[in-house]
Amino acid sequence: MLLLVGFLLLFIEKTVAQQASNIISLKNETPIFVIFFLLSLLVYLVYALSQSAKVKDLANKQNKWLKMPQKERFKQYIKELNAEQIASYFSLKNKNSNKNALLVLLSLSLCMRANAQTNDESKNLMGQPGIIITITLLLIPILLGTIFAINKAIKAFHSYSNKSRLSEAEALAQHLYKLQDSDTEQDMEKRQAALEYTLSNSELSGKEKPEDAKGIITNISSEHDVHFTALKKKATPRPSLDKDITKLIIWYIGCSAFWLALGGLIGEYVGIKFVAPDADHISWLSFGRLRPVHTNMVFWGWASLGIIGLGYYVVPTVSNTKIYSIKWGWAALILTNAMVILGTLSLMAGINNGGGEFREYIWPITLLFAVALILTAANFIKTVARRTTTEIYISNWYIISAILFTIVIASTAYLPFWQNGIGETIVQGYYMHSGVGMWFTLYTLGLLYYFIPQQLNRPIYAYSLGILAFWTQILFYTIIGTHHFIFSSIPWWLQTVAIVGSGGMIIPVVAATINYFMTFKGQWKKVSNSYTLPFFFVAVMYYFIVSMQGTAEAFKFTNLLWHFTDFTVGHSHLGFYGIITFAIWGGVYAILPRLTGKEPLQHSVGAHFWLAFVGLLFYVIPISIGGTLKGLMWMDHKPFIDGVVMMFDFWLWRAIGGSLMFISHLVFAYNFYTMIKVKEEDVDVKEQAIKQLELITKSN
Amino acid sequence: MDIFNNHRKLYTVATLFFTTLTFFTAILPALKNQADNAPLPDAKPLSKEAMAGKLIYISEGCVACHSQQVRNVDMDKPFGARPGMAADYANIKRTSFFQNTATLMGTERTGPDLTDVGNRQPSLDWNLMHLYNPRAVIKQSIMPSYEWLFEIKAKPAKTDVVVNVPEAFMKGKTGKIVAKKEVLQLVAYLQSLKQVPLPEGIKPMEFLYKKEQKEMAAAGTKAKADGKALYTANCQSCHQENGEGLKGAFPPLKGSPIVNGDNLELYVDIIMNGYDARQEYGVMPAVGTNMEFNEDQIAAIMNYERSSWDNKAKPVTPEEVKKIMDFVKLKVAASK
Structure with a gap:
């Protein structure tokens, strides 16, 4: 899977770079290709060297062996005979029949075909990307050809040495035939007995039948079907x-x-409007109104409720206690739902806060969510306060801090008596950035610190890395909101801080990624055997990819190229869907079966996973490429409308990817239903019998 | 360490840390910025009509696709004569008690930037038709139709503003398309969007990353202006790709006596300074002056128009155009 993604990323990079050189020649592209070219050459050289060393080694061994006196060699051969060979020796010796059998027994198959090729490629070091790409592409078959030739040569060497072995075998057979040494034969008999010894399989367990007295064996599979x-x-x-x-x-x-x-359905419809702008002419469904409806609904309705719901399982569990108040939980749920319903209706009716992304709901509506957050924070803190463990598990660091920070973020952004002029934009950069990174990411990281170790059944790799990531995430993430407005009228020092801070993000991201992947290390088999772990794996992988991509996007040149284009839409979907959404799905599949005792259909979970995973790639890759091309066209002062026309195919692919994602949501909803549905169940005879027994004993 | 085991300390420290950072990277810069910046001396507050139009712009969510910021990078140059600065936004105050300040800077450019659209496209007719159905004027546009800002009347009153929508976009509707009050306000807002000139003596920020100039300097030659691209970007939305214009709104260039004729002075003057001599057509903006075209670019546009759509006039040279441009400039200065 990682390979696939790596390949796709490489594909993007290549296509984009090729197109780039078509549109305008960018000197910046050259190093990438030189590095790529040198790397592949290096890999090839390492391979060639290791192969030649191998051949030398083989030849040396062969020479040494042949230099030994024949007697010594035969002694060694006899010593190394296996049980079967000894048995046939005795039977043959006793029967004294076909002596050629020994030869057959000891001979090895022969295979030889030599076909040597030599290849020398002359390097033409021209700085042009196009030439380097062409050379790299041409080198692929040439390099593959030389590798093939080397393999053939090694084979030829093997069959040559087998020839000499064959004559050696003949001599050995003669020697054995004539052998009249009772001491040697006695040794051989002893050796045969030793080699043929087997365990009876009951040395440790005895002859008793197995018994699970403590009831710890589960997941017994007695089927042996294909x-x-x-x-x-x-x-x-x-x-x-x-x-x-x-x-x-x-x-x-x-x-x-x-x-x-x-x-998701609304998002899909909004995406379709890019390729069919006349789909409807209804004010409530127009693009400008529906876009924030989509983004806010998945933000607050889907992801926020999802992570808070999982929090109600994780927070008390890692504190080893019960939740403080169920009532507050219900209140927060109702308030959040009310916010999404009211917010959606008001946006569709044309009432919004005036611009800023994710800040489209007006403050009286967002206030409902703020109250819900305060209730949730209080509930979780009070739960942690009565924990029965000494330390506060790292999940609770992340989860509760995320809620507390979000209260600060929302108050800063929404207090209705400040932010005039550019002040609004400075706060907007801080708000939308922190809303993603401090609410969703921080919270989700906390959930992953619980679910990944729990599903792998082993502790987290390094607690200290988690703590390092926690503090550095707060430090760097908070100060980089302005990188959404680079080259704008916001003060330069603030933009510079944002760019530098974006570089600093490498620390928490790498720390967390290492931590999760080292927890996975050595447990990869569990990933393929579990229907939850693939979701978590994807979430961690995208956490790394998207965060690093975000850092790269903050640099000046890339910002110039990608800002305002569809590339950022692709980036936000990769992050929000790849990280947050996949993590929530994994969490749901991990806890719901435990809560209800009902498993989802395995194939249905598989369908969900693959539809979402493939759909996301179909969504992101085309619009990332399209966005890049559009940026290049803008830099080249091409007419604006040309960029719109060029994007059509990419938008179409995006809509196709979006459809796959939407289907996966329906599959998820169905899986949710199978995990909670109350079935008309067959009477459990055992359960009923116990109940009746209870009645009988009571009445007596 | 105590902090690992004491939830009060842990959460207090983390929240204080976060709040401090918030204060120094968001709250303080925002407050300082709004205190330090005043509107430019020539900036005029929005008229009542335009303000009402801005509210419609906000409520329709136009900011989802249209930014209003000219960054100090060369690629933003088509959208304004100078990079934007904090002072440009200084007179924007909180919209209402319930709605936040709307600088409408935006983060996406699915459509073009609108900072200076009032200079670029001042025509009422064009804007109304474009809002009724963008594809009526720009075939490839993907902007939504704002049909609900118009009404159909069988017999419009004299005061009504009628939009001459082409037959294909009427979709079987009979009667006249009349602009509602709201869409007139919206257009008034769009027309008010003009970059405020800097006070005399103050130089604007420079546009960075000027790619073309560097390359030209390296090659030692001048890049040839692409007439077709310039036409597409600056003329096509009215005069159309086929050069036939739109009946009752924008005149055809195909077979036009001005385009094909020898009165180059009038021709250059129209491109540079706009035109409003004919009642049956919409006003033409001062495209050339707004976009700061040079003689090469003007000549390229003229030659494209003079050789396309069966037009067969003899080409003009940049040198000829240069002379006329200087003359026209003098004339404009004299008339002021």
Whole structure:
């Protein structure tokens, strides 16, 4: 999977660079290709050297062996005979029959075909990207050809040395035939007995039948059918949680799944409008009004409810206690839902806050969410306060801080008596950036610190890396909001701070990525056997990719190229979908079966995963390429409308990817339903019997 | 360490840390900026009509596709004569108690930047038709139609503003398309969007990353202006790709006596300073002056127009155009 993504990234880079050199020649592109070219040459050289060393080594060994006296060599051969060979020796010796059998026994198959090729490529070091690309492409078959030739030569060498081995075998056979040494034969008999010894398989367990006295064995698979897809591990049953908290979490996740399906549908419709602008002429459905409806619905309705719902499971669990108040949880759920409903209606009616992304709901509506956040924060803090563990588990650092910070962010951005002129834009940069990074990312990282170790059944790799990532994330992430307005009228020093801080983001991102992946290390088999871990794996992978991409986008040249284009839309979807959404899905599949005791259909989870994963790539890659080309056209002062025309195909592909994503949301909703549905179940005879027994004993 | 085990300390420290950073990188710069910047001396507050139009601009979410900021980079030059600065936004105050300040700087450019659209496209007729259905004037546009800002009347009153929508975009509707009050306000707002000139003696910021100049300097030759591209970017939205204009709104260039004739002085004057001599057509803006075209670019546009759509006039040279431009400039200065 990583390879696939790597390939795709490479593909983007190549296509874009090629197109770039078509439109305008960019000197900046050259180093990438020189590096790529040198790297592939280096790989080839390493391969060639290792192969030649191997051949030398083989030849040396062969020479040494042949220099030994024949007697010594035969002694060694006899010593190394295996049980079967010894047995046949004795039977042959006793029967004294066909002596050629020994020869057959000891001979090895012969295969030889030599075909040497030599290749020398002359390097023409011209700085032009086009030439370097062409050379690289031409070198691929040439390099493959030389590798093929070297392999053939090694084979030829092998069959040559096999010839001499064959004559050696003949001599050995003669020697064995004539052998009349009882001492040697006695040794051979002893050796045969030793080699043929086997365990009875009951040395440790004895002859008793196995018994699971403590009831710790689960996931017993007694079927031995052929499976077309990997058999995934079932969720571990848990002593069931409080019924009330179960119901609350299910409602949180149910609401969020609904908002995801609806918000995704609206997003899909908005995307279609790029290729069919006359789809409707209804004011409530026009692009300008519907776009914020989509973004806000998936932000607050889907992701916020999703992460808070998962928090209601994680926060008490890692504190080893019960949640402080179920009631507050319900209140926050109702308030958030109310905000999304009212916000959606008001935006469609044309009432908005005036611009700033993710700040489109007017403050009286967002106030509902602020109250919900305060209730949630208080609830979680009070839960942590009565924890039965000494330390506060790192998940709770992240989760509760995320909520507290978001209260600060929302108050800063929404207090209705300041921010005139450019002040509004400075706060907007801070708000939209922190809204993503301090609310969703920080919270989700906290969830991952619980779910990944829990699903892998091993502790997190390094607690200290988590703490390092925590403080550096706060330090760097907070100061870089302005990088959404580079080259704008915002003071230069603020823009510079933002660019430098974006570079600093490497520290928390690398620390967290290493931490998660080192937890995965050595447990990769568990990923393919689980239906939750692939979601978490994708989330961590995108966390790294998207964060680094974000850093790169903040640099001046890339900002020049990509700002205002569809590239940023691709980036935000890669982040919000790839990281947050995949992590929430993984979390839902991890806890719901535990809460309800019902598993989703395995193939249906698989369909969900692949539709979403492939759909996202179909979405992001075309518009990233298209956005880059558009940026180049702008830099080249091409007429604006030409960029719009050029984007058509890319927008079409985006709509196709979006459709796959939308279908995956429906599959997810269905899976959610199968995990919670109350089935008319067959009477469980055992359960009923126990109940009746209870009645009988009571009445007696 | 105590902080690992004491939730009060942990969350207090983290929140204080975050709030401090917030204060120094968001709150303080915002306050300082709004205190330090005043509107430019020539800046005029929005008229009542334009202000009402701005509210419609906000409520329709135009900012989703149109930015209003000219960055100090060369690629933003088509959208304004100088880079924007904080003072340009200084007179924008909170919209209402319920709605935040709307600088409308935007983060996407699915459509062109509108900072200076009032200079670029002042025509009422063009704007109305464009808002009724953008594809009526720009075939490839993907902007939504704002049909609901118009109404259909069988017999419009004398005071009504009628829009001459081409037959193909009427979609079987009968009657006249009349602009509602709201769309007139919206157009008034768009027409008011003009970059305020800097006070005399103050130099604007420079546009950075000037690619073309560097390359030209390196090659030692002048890049040839592309007449077709210039036409597409600056003329096509009215005069159309086929040069036939739009009936009752914008005159055809195909077979036009001015384009094909020998009165180059009038021709250059129209491109540089606009034209409003004919009642049946909309006003033409001063495209050449707004875009700061040089003689090469003007000549390229003229030659493209003179050789396209069956037009067969003899080409003009930049030198000829240069002379006329100087003359026209003098004339304009004299008339002021």
